[in-house]
Structures are given as structure tokens and as C-alpha cells.
Amino acid sequence: MKPNRLLPILLFAIYSFAQTTEVASFDYQQLQPLLHQNSESVQVVNFWATWCAPCIKELPYFEELNKLEGVEVLLVSLDFPKHKQKRLIPFVEKQKLQSKVVHLDDENENYWINEISTTWSGALPATLIYSQNRRGFYEQSFTKSELFKEVKSYF
16 A cells, blocks of 8 residues: 555544543523423433532433434533543543533522522432423432333323
């Protein structure tokens, strides 16, 4: 193979490996519209962090749920801002998460926790499920069957 033919292949390989996962960081005001979408789909918003073992355990269930027609999953990471580049993004890449992942970077948790749900103590994991007719907040971890049963009740 001639050297000039090898160069495009080499550049493509370098570019492919150099791409990194993007995880947008939002404050609560920017996140809020994603918590109130007017959609025919059931919206499932999971609040989690890489340091939360029960959160990590249930993430595959949300990933599977995200594949269902009529369901949209949003994973909202509450990792510390200083851990976004070194922990959150590598975790998302390693797990090959297909659900939309955003990072909530807002220090005023006394405000936004209560705005998301007046029943939320701030503990993780926590999940908001809503449709056009119903809205529910769950400060708990789910088994796969519990999560799927709960989401189906919103159709």
C-alpha cells in the first residue's frame, strides 16, 4: 500500500478514538424544561451519581426501558462538578449509555430539590415519571420488574 493511501486511514482511526462523549451541564433553570415536556411519550427522569451503588445497579434497567417505544429516558447525574471529566464521562463511555445523560450543576439544592418534588429529601436514587395525564416521584431504587410495571401504569 502506498504511503499516501495510508494517511487517510490513519487520520480516520485517530479521529475516531479521539472523539469523546459529551455530557451537557445544566443549572436547574436550564434543566427545568426537560422535566415538563409536553409529549405523547412517557418521560422517565432518573437522578443518579457514579458514587451511588444503588443508582449504578439500576442503570441497566433504565437503559432497557429507553429502548421501548413510547418511553423517553433522561439520566440526570448529580456528580460533583469536579468529577465530571474524570469520573462521569469515562463512566458513561465505559457503560456505553444510550439514554440521554446530562449533568446537573447547581449549588442551590435547597431550591431545586423542592421544585422537583416537595417529597424529595435529596437522597439518591430518585426517579420522576410523567405523562400527559399523570406525574409521580419515587425516592427509591427499583428492581427491573418494579420499574417496568410502574412505567407501564403511565400509558
